[in-house]
Amino acid sequence: MSVLGRARRSLAIFGVSVLLVAFLLASPVVLGEYAQQILSQAFLFAIAAVTVDLLWGYTGILTFGQSAFFGIGVYTVAIALAYYVDGTLATAGAIFAAMVGAALAGAAIGWLSFWDRASPIYVAIVTLALPVVFTQIILSGGAYTGSSSGLPIPAPFLSITQWYYIAGGLLLVVTIGAYVFVSSDAGRVMVAIRENEERCRYLGLNTSRFKIRLMAACSAVAAMAGGFYVLFSSVAAHSYGDFVFGTELVVWTALGGRGTLVGPIFGTVGVNYVSAVLGGNLPFIWLLFVGFAFVLSVVYLPQGLVPAIGYGLSASARSIGRLLRQRPETAVAGWRLEPWAAEVPTVVRSGAGVPRQNGVIGATEEVPALEMQDVGMQYGSLVALRGVTLTACRGEVVGIIGPNGAGKTTLLRCIADGRERSAGEVLVNGHSIGRLPPQGCVALGVSRKFQTPNVFDALTVLDCLCVARSYRQPVSAWRRSRTVELPEPALHAVEVSGLMSMLNEQAGHLSHGAKQALELAMVLAQEPTVLLLDEPTAGLTLDERVAIGTVLTELAHGHRLCILLIEHDLDFVRNISTRLVVLHRGEIRLDGPLSETADSELIRSIYVGAAK
Numbered sequence: 078m079s080v081l082g083r084a085r086r087s088l089a090i091f092g093v094s095v096l097l098v099a100f101l102l103a104s105p106v107v108l109g110e111y112a113q114q115i116l117s118q119a120f121l122f123a124i125a126a127v128t129v130d131l132l133w134g135y136t137g138i139l140t141f142g143q144s145a146f147f148g149i150g151v152y153t154v155a156i157a158l159a160y161y162v163d164g165t166l167a168t169a170g171a172i173f174a175a176m177v178g179a180a181l182a183g184a185a186i187g188w189l190s191f192w193d194r195a196s197p198i199y200v201a202i203v204t205l206a207l208p209v210v211f212t213q214i215i216l217s218g219g220a221y222t223g224s225s226s227g228l229p230i231p232a233p234f235l236s237i238t239q240w241y242y243i244a245g246g247l248l249l250v251v252t253i254g255a256y257v258f259v260s261s262d263a264g265r266v267m268v269a270i271r272e273n274e275e276r277c278r279y280l281g282l283n284t285s286r287f288k289i290r291l292m293a294a295c296s297a298v299a300a301m302a303g304g305f306y307v308l309f310s311s312v313a314a315h316s317y318g319d320f321v322f323g324t325e326l327v328v329w330t331a332l333g334g335r336g337t338l339v340g341p342i343f344g345t346v347g348v349n350y351v352s353a354v355l356g357g358n359l360p361f362i363w364l365l366f367v368g369f370a371f372v373l374s375v376v377y378l379p380q381g382l383v384p385a386i387g388y389g390l391s392a393s394a395r396s397i398g399r400l401l402r403q404r405p406e407t408a409v410a411g412w413r414l415e416p417w418a419a420e421v422p423t424v425v426r427s428g429a430g431v432p433r434q435n436g437v438i439g440a441t442e443e444v445p446a447l448e449m450q451d452v453g454m455q456y457g458s459l460v461a462l463r464g465v466t467l468t469a470c471r472g473e474v475v476g477i478i479g480p481n482g483a484g485k486t487t488l489l490r491c492i493a494d495g496r497e498r499s500a501g502e503v504l505v506n507g508h509s510i511g512r513l514p515p516q517g518c519v520a521l522g523v524s525r526k527f528q529t530p531n532v533f534d535a536l537t538v539l540d541c542l543c544v545a546r547s548y549r550q551p552v553s554a555w556r557r558s559r560t561v562e563l564p565e566p567a568l569h570a571v572e573v574s575g576l577m578s579m580l581n582e583q584a585g586h587l588s589h590g591a592k593q594a595l596e597l598a599m600v601l602a603q604e605p606t607v608l609l610l611d612e613p614t615a616g617l618t619l620d621e622r623v624a625i626g627t628v629l630t631e632l633a634h635g636h637r638l639c640i641l642l643i644e645h646d647l648d649f650v651r652n653i654s655t656r657l658v659v660l661h662r663g664e665i666r667l668d669g670p671l672s673e674t675a676d677s678e679l680i681r682s683i684y685v686g687a688a689k
């Protein structure tokens with residue numbers, strides 16, 4: 078982002094902050110003490126809900142455990158003030174200690190939950206157990222923790238209005254911080270992980286490390302809210318760290334609208350405020366009503382109430398505007414805190430010769446780009462690959478053909494992910510991939526394009542390219558770049574496919590062909606030496622096939638990439654391959670230059686089903 082763009086973004090954030098602070102300062106004039114008290118509590122809960130939104134709404138990590146981190150804040154501060162320290166400085170120290178403790182606990186939970194290949198439901202189960210364990214620890218702590226009776230503390234005396242300002246100010250700071258974060262380069266990666274974590278890994282991103290860090294940061298913020306909450310309420314109760322509160326945070330976030338930042342705040346404040354007004358008289362009916370509203374929202378308004386109201390109002394406003402102006406409008410935007418995007422997006426050519434992160438790559442022409450030695454793969458008793466030995470060099474386009482179920486995709490998977498194969502060895506540019514995960518193989522120079530286009534539907538074309546380059550460029554946690562530097566081959570793919578004029582288009586709205594081209598550009602942005610393509614022309618028109626064929630030929634011969642290409646379209650394979658490999662029942666049956674293999678009888682018999 079340019080200096081001017083950054084200044085405008087900072088000015089906009091500053092202006093909105095000043096307005097909100099003025100609103101906060103003025104609101105006690107119309108709010109009674111009771112309302113201020115309810116809102117102070119709701120503001121502190123809303124901070125925890127914002128952390129749920131960052132984890133679940135933006136990154137797709139469904140967590141029920143934020144209450145436990147809130148509880149760590151509550152009890153660390155309560156125990157410190159009840160037994161060990163007093164005074165403002167010591168209280169601040171206790172809150173800081175709670176944040177550090179919660180961050181460490183959050184990192185440990187992340188480490189347990191986010192190992193490679195862990196299913197997304199795994200973290201939900203681990204975080205479900207967390208508040209249960211936390212509550213048991215508090216309940217078994219006897220008089221020290223206050224057990225089920227709670228632990229009263231000598232809290233600092235502040236007026237209700239002062240607490241209202243503190244809680245509102247904290248919520249404002251956390252929300253603005255969260256907005257800056259989600260609208261930064263790192264925020265883009267969060268959404269990419271939510272949309273398609275596998276694609277992220279195959280783009281070289283260490284998603285587990287990213288999620289562990291995010292979990293630790295969100296845990297610290299929830300603990301801070303808990304620390305302030307116990308000072309406000311003067312008593313630590315186990316219910317602030319239990320499973321019910323953890324679930325309520327998820328419900329409030331879902332009701333308000335996840336992935337919006339404003340949704341969880343309105344959801345939490347709304348439910349808590351109405352609950353305080355109505356719940357005293359009708360506690361059970363109110364709970365029933367909230368539960369019912371949650372189910373309705375999940376079924377009919379999965380995006381939550383705030384975006385739905387936003388859609389409704391902006392659609393009405395646009396309809397009225399259309400009537401007045403008699404001009405058609407197409408897009409209707411909901412209410413969410415959208416990233417600042419005042420600048421024109423740009424794609425530029427990157428500087429050459431940027432070294433790879435781990436420096437292991439030695440992509441010279443002397444060493445074969447790819448060597449597979451006796452590679453085998455079994456799915457249970459099914460042998461998908463057997464004794465595959467294959468060498469491919471830079472500048473080659475190796476067409477891999479064979480009937481359905483021959484083992485072609487499995488072959489690519491064994492090259493792009495060291496954990497896949499059951500036997501044998503794979504070397505990329507002379508380095509064994511060992512048991513490296515996909516991001517490790519990317520670092521060695523392997524990039525894989527999937528069979529169906531794998532892009533990040535919720536992101537724009539530019540954002541998808543930026544995420545693809547995140548492996549090469551530092552990911553800022555507060556700035557959002559609107560310029561992406563692409564290596565020559567990726568830039569070429571963007572230009573010939575017409576994506577250059579669609580940088581602001583949402584990837585999910587692109588045509589099938591444009592998505593295929595975008596994924597190819599994303600894969601090329603990794604600067605691979607070995608490019609694995611699984612049916613890149615599937616579903617493309619004739620013109621698009623011709624264009625992609627030209628791009629691939631240029632990549633192999635002009636940029637000296639080693640391309641392994643799976644295709645069912647034999648004419649396409651014949652047109653661009655330099656060599657053919659025929660797979661049948663998991664074994665290589667034929668391997669040779671195109672001139673010698675293209676008209677082989679074996680190919681004909683395999684495709685008509687006569688080969689054994």
Ligand SMILES: Nc1ncnc2c1ncn2[C@@H]1O[C@H](COP(=O)(O)OP(=O)(O)OP(=O)(O)O)[C@@H](O)[C@H]1O
Pocket residue numbers: 456459461479480481482483484485486487488
């Ligand atoms: N995850 C899996 N679990 C069990 N079997 C699998 C799995 N993936 C693939 N297979 C089996 O392994 C064999 C090879 O599959 P693979 O997808 O590699 O074939 P292919 O040649 O790519 O086929 P297609 O052209 O249809 O994509 C098939 O019999 C398939 O059913």
